[in-house]
Amino acid sequence: QAEVEETLKRIQTHKGVIGTIVVNAEGIPIRTTLDNSTTVQYAGLLHQLTMKARSTVRDIDPQNDLTFLRIRSKKHEIMVAPDKEYMLIVIQNPSE
Amino acid sequence: MRVCVQILRQFCFNSATKRIVEIPDLQWEKSQLNRNVACRFFFIWFPDLTELKLPVSDPNPSLCVCVLLTLQWDTDPSVLQLQSDSELGRKMQRLGATKITQVDFLPREVVLYCKETQTPITGTEEEDDEEIIDLEPALESDQQEEVDNKETREGYPGRELTEEEKQQILKSEEFLSFFDCSIRVMERALAEQSDIFFDYSGRDLEDKDGELQGGSSLSLSRLFYDEHWSKHRVITCLDWSPQYPELLVASYNNNEDAPHEPDGVALVWNMKFKKNTPEYVFHCQSPVVAVGFARFHPNLVVGGTYSGQIVLWDNRSHRRTPVQRTPLSAAAHTHPVYCVNVVGTQNANNLITVSTDGRMCSWTQPISTPWDFMELVYNKSKPVAVTGMAFPTGDVNNYVVGSEEGTVYTASRHGSKAGICEMFEGHQGPVTGLSCHNAVGPVDFSHLFVTSSFDWTVKLWSTKHNKPLYSFEDNADYIYDVMWSPVHPALFAAVDGMGRLDLWNLNSDTEVPTASVTVEGASALNRVRWASGGKEVAVGDSEGRLWIYDAGELAVPHSEDWARFARTLMEIKANRGDAEEEGLVELTP
Numbered sequence: 162q163a164e165v166e167e168t169l170k171r172i173q174t175h176k177g178v179i180g181t182i183v184v185n186a187e188g189i190p191i192r193t194t195l196d197n198s199t200t201v202q203y204a205g206l207l208h209q210l211t212m213k214a215r216s217t218v219r220d221i222d223p224q225n226d227l228t229f230l231r232i233r234s235k236k237h238e239i240m241v242a243p244d245k246e247y248m249l250i251v252i253q254n255p256s257e
Numbered sequence: 258m259r260v261c262v263q264i265l266r267q268f269c270f271n272s273a274t275k276r277i278v279e280i281p282d283l284q285w286e287k288s289q290l291n292r293n294v295a296c297r298f299f300f301i302w303f304p305d306l307t308e309l310k311l312p313v314s315d316p317n318p319s320l321c322v323c324v325l326l327t328l329q330w331d332t333d334p335s336v337l338q339l340q341s342d343s344e345l346g347r348k349m350q351r352l353g354a355t356k357i358t359q360v361d362f363l364p365r366e367v368v369l370y371c372k373e374t375q376t377p378i379t380g381t382e383e384e385d386d387e388e389i390i391d392l393e394p395a396l397e398s399d400q401q402e403e404v405d406n407k408e409t410r411e412g413y414p415g416r417e418l419t420e421e422e423k424q425q426i427l428k429s430e431e432f433l434s435f436f437d438c439s440i441r442v443m444e445r446a447l448a449e450q451s452d453i454f455f456d457y458s459g460r461d462l463e464d465k466d467g468e469l470q471g472g473s474s475l476s477l478s479r480l481f482y483d484e485h486w487s488k489h490r491v492i493t494c495l496d497w498s499p500q501y502p503e504l505l506v507a508s509y510n511n512n513e514d515a516p517h518e519p520d521g522v523a524l525v526w527n528m529k530f531k532k533n534t535p536e537y538v539f540h541c542q543s544p545v546v547a548v549g550f551a552r553f554h555p556n557l558v559v560g561g562t563y564s565g566q567i568v569l570w571d572n573r574s575h576r577r578t579p580v581q582r583t584p585l586s587a588a589a590h591t592h593p594v595y596c597v598n599v600v601g602t603q604n605a606n607n608l609i610t611v612s613t614d615g616r617m618c619s620w621t622q623p624i625s626t627p628w629d630f631m632e633l634v635y636n637k638s639k640p641v642a643v644t645g646m647a648f649p650t651g652d653v654n655n656y657v658v659g660s661e662e663g664t665v666y667t668a669s670r671h672g673s674k675a676g677i678c679e680m681f682e683g684h685q686g687p688v689t690g691l692s693c694h695n696a697v698g699p700v701d702f703s704h705l706f707v708t709s710s711f712d713w714t715v716k717l718w719s720t721k722h723n724k725p726l727y728s729f730e731d732n733a734d735y736i737y738d739v740m741w742s743p744v745h746p747a748l749f750a751a752v753d754g755m756g757r758l759d760l761w762n763l764n765s766d767t768e769v770p771t772a773s774v775t776v777e778g779a780s781a782l783n784r785v786r787w788a789s790g791g792k793e794v795a796v797g798d799s800e801g802r803l804w805i806y807d808a809g810e811l812a813v814p815h816s817e818d819w820a821r822f823a824r825t826l827m828e829i830k831a832n833r834g835d836a837e838e839e840g841l842v843e844l845t846p
Contacts, residue, residue, distance in 0.1 A: 165427055167485075168440055171534070175447050183436075187369065191423050229442065233453075240446050242439035246431060249439045253447060 169194070172251060179237065182250040184208060191247070203239075207250055211243050437575040441536065448532035474809060475760060475774045478793060481507075481526045481803040483535055489514045490522060492797025495786040496549040502789055503529035504536065506558055507803050508548035521545035523560055523570065526803065528793075539570040541579050552599040553606045554622070561594030567610055567624060583624050590616055596646035600653045609670075611658065615640030619670075633658065633668060635677045641666060649693040649703045649720075657706055657720070659688030665708055667720055681718055683725040686711030690738035690785075696746045698819040702826075707749055709739040715751050715761075717829070727829050729761060731769050738784050744791030745814040747822040752782035758796050758804075760811055764821045767829070772811055776804055 172181050173194050180195040180203075188208030193200040215227040230241040233255075242249040418426075426432055481487075490509035498504035504525055511520035519540035527536045539558065547561035551569070558570045560579070567590070568579035583589045590612040598609045608620040615634060618627035633641045642661040649655065654672065659665050663684035668677045687710060694705040704720045713732050716725040734754035742748040747763040751770075756779035759770035776782065776798060784797040791812050796804045 165433070165436055168436070172440070172443065172447070175444075178447065185418075185426065189418050191418065191426050229446070231446070240443060242443050244435045244439060247435050249436070249443060251443055251447065 165192075175253075177254045177256075179252045179254055180250075181252075184248045184250065186246050203250060203252070207239065207241055208248065211241055211248060215243065434575050444532045444534055445530040448530055474811070475758065475772045475794075475806050476809065477774075477804060478807040479528060479805040481524075481533070481535075481805070482801060483524065483533075486522050486524055486535070486538060486540075487801030487803075488512065490801040491799045492783055492801060492803060493544070493546045494548045495784045495795050495797050495803070497786060497788050497795070498550045498555075499552050499789065500550070500555045503527055504550075505786070505788075505795055505803075506548050506550060507795075507797055508545035508560060509801060510546070511544045521560065521562055521568075523548050523558060525558070525572070528805065537570075537572050539577050539579070541566075541568050541582075546593050547595050547597045547610075549597050549599070551608070553601075553603050559597050559599070559608060561597045561610055561612075563593045565590035565592055565594060565612055567594060567597065567608070567620065569624060581624055583620075584626075586626075588626055588630075589618060590614075592616070595644055596658075598646060598648065600648055609646075611643045611646050613642045613644065613661070615643060617643075617670075631670075631676060633666070633677055635664075635666060635680060641677065644688055645691045645708075647691050647693045647706065649706070650695040650697065651703070657691060657693060659691045659708055661687040663687060663710060663712070665691065665718065679720075679723060681723050681725075683716055683718075683728075684708065684710040684712055684714070686735075689736065690740070692740045692749065694741050694746070696742060696744055696814070698746055698814070699816075700746070700819045700823050702746055702822065705826075707739050707741065709736040709751055711735045713753075715739050715749075726826075726833060727767065729767070731759070732757070734781075737782060740785050740787055742787055742791050742812060742814075743789055745812055746819050747825065748812060748814075750785045750787065750794050752785045752796050754781040756780055756782055756798070758782060758785065758794070758806065760794075760808060762811065763825050764818055767825070772808075774806065776802075778802075 169181055169183075169192060172178060180193070180199070182190050182195065182200055182204055183192040184190050184204045184207075188204055190200045190204045193204075195203070210232075211227070211230055214230055218225050218227045227243055230243065232239040232241075236254065238253045238255050240251045240253065487509060489512045492507050493510050494508045496506050498506070504527055506523055506525045509522040509524070512518055519542060521541040521544045523539040523541075523545055524535040525537040525539075539560075541560065541562065543562035543564040543566060545560045545562050545568075549559050551557035551559050556571050556573050558572070560568045560570065562568060564585060566585055567583040569581040570577075571580040574580060585591070590610065592612040592614040594610050594612045596609075596611045599606055600609055601607055608624065609617065610620065611617045611633070615632055617631050617633055619629040620627050633643060635641055641658060641664075643658045644661055645659040647657050649657070653670070655667060655669050655678075657665060657667050663682070663686050665681040665684070665688060666677045667679045667681070669675050688708050689711060690709040692707050694702045694707075696702070705717065705726075706720070707715055707717050709715045713730065713734065713736060715729040715732075715736055717727040717729070718725050729751075732751070732753045732755075734757075736751055736753045739749060739751040742750070745762075748771075749761055751759045751761065753759075756776045758774050758776065760772040761767075762771040765771050776796065778798075778800065780798040780800045780802070782796045782798045784795075786795045787793070788795065791814075792808060794806050794808055794812075796806065798804070
């Protein structure tokens with residue numbers, strides 16, 4: 162379990178990474194490197210978006226499922242690795 | 258706790274007529290009322306009504322009685338007495354409006370994430386009380402209001418998790434396996450920084466970095482190094498995956514600066530993605546001195562350790578420790594195992610391991626005891642201290658071993674001449690590496706092999722002659738490893754203790770290497786391995802760094818290379834034949 166911490170720290174020190182959040186199935190953050198209000202905001206919004214994305218994928222083809230979600234914006238890139246129970250969110254500034 | 262009830266009216270049920278009738282005057286014996294009774298709100302049921310007429314002072318009436326009553330609370334809530342005073346029972350109470358305490362009970366919260374029971378923070382109440390009515394409705398209602406408020410205040414994203422709960426989750430098995438998979442994907446995605454929005458119109462074209470300069474020289478392509486796992490460890494062995502050409506595994510010795518870390522480490526690196534962290538990290542308790550992908554079992558990595566144990570790691574489990582281990586017993590190996598090799602075909606393959614005491618064992622899956630072993634002994638007296646082993650292409654029976662004394666032997670696994678066959682003398686120091694010719698082409702050179710040694714030379718041999726065909730003496734330090742190119746018939750790579758990687762193309766020059774490069778930091782290079790395509794060569798050094806070099810044009814064979822090499826060989830033999838007349842023994846293959 163210390164490996165988890167170490168790995169998260171390593172991700173955080175990767176080039177351009179702004180923050181890392183681990184969220185559970187209800188959208189409650191479990192581990193985060195950002196401050197509380199930002200975390201809660203990202204977690205809640207991205208949780209909803211991921212649910213919507215997943216349901217979109219499955220509506221189009223019920224045999225399909227969402228594996229990765231990447232949102233590219235002007236300033237950042239948000240990468241979400243969803244799972245049945247948990248979700249890993251990384252926010253990166255790609256131009257750094 | 259006792260309930261204070263005021264009986265207003267009494268009814269009873271006549272089992273004969275099956276009717277409920279009101280009893281105007283019913284005296285309750287104190288003793289009866291003090292019994293534990295099952296209570297539902299506003300009903301006290303006694304078992305068994307027998308008769309309609311109920312004697313007033315019957316010692317043991319069994320009644321089934323409906324009573325309309327109110328719950329009255331004594332001013333002193335600690336002691337409440339059953340008010341079974343006769344005067345209350347005697348007179349018929351008039352029904353009047355009483356204070357009704359409204360109590361709302363929220364449905365029980367369904368907890369999704371935690372596996373263990375939680376002590377309820379919010380008081381969820383039971384509607385039924387089996388024994389005695391649990392008191393505190395006043396307190397209940399307060400608590401319920403609190404919970405309501407909490408729920409609405411949090412709104413979204415919902416409840417907060419306590420630190421303890423978070424720790425629980427982080428330790429759970431399923432979280433770890435989720436994390437393992439998704440972190441791998443995430444790291445690859447993080448490293449892929451291709452700028453899809455790049456605008457060529459208004460800017461200068463920058464040189465895209467990462468493009469390989471394919472030229473006619475050796476150029477550095479990648480460096481694999483992990484701060485945590487590679488530091489201060491020597492790379493002891495390398496192997497490329499036969500199934501996924503971008504994967505390679507490197508085994509590491511122990512880290513003397515970190516005695517609490519596992520002694521043996523094997524890391525699987527991925528060339529395809531730009532991320533600089535290993536795909537898989539495996540470790541075990543004893544330094545790993547030989548490692549290889551199990552050729553017909555794509556998920557398994559085999560390691561030979563310094564203690565003689567053979568370990569198997571599986572990349573399907575997220576454990577980093579071996580999934581199988583051989584026992585440390587005299588039936589297996591008790592000396593360091595420097596060679597592990599899977600030979601055979603898809604359906605009939607064996608793991609062959611050789612240790613430095615000359616014992617060779619064959620294993621099948623699952624590895625527990627070797628199904629076959631033999632002692633490699635020369636002339637039935639001297640066990641061979643094996644430092645390297647190689648099988649010629651396509652051969653599963655005959656192989657070549659190098660020893661600590663500097664002699665090389667051919668041997669067979671089965672047959673009438675099982676064991677050591679021939680001895681090849683020539684090196685003056687321990688043989689560190691040996692490689693059988695394995696480029697397949699129009700001419701068959703599979704009888705050739707090269708060896709490297711501490712005596713600063715690389716020697717070229719043929720299995721048909723017991724003296725070396727040629728000796729390459731360009732180096733000024735121990736040569737730690739040598740390997741033929743898998744595609745070019747006349748090309749091999751050698752690494753030495755001064756950090757030099759040499760590529761020798763025998764068709765160009767046999768005196769000096771065709772290309773040579775020294776690694777940064779000039780640390781001693783311990784292992785060299787060509788990738789299966791023959792374009793890249795991986796070298797491992799004594800500082801735990803894994804360098805991938807691109808050989809470019811040099812490594813590409815041309816069709817005439819085979820014929821040229823045949824001629825080169827003939828020249829070599831001719832030169833040698835002139836130099837020494839005696840000592841040349843033609844061996845029957």
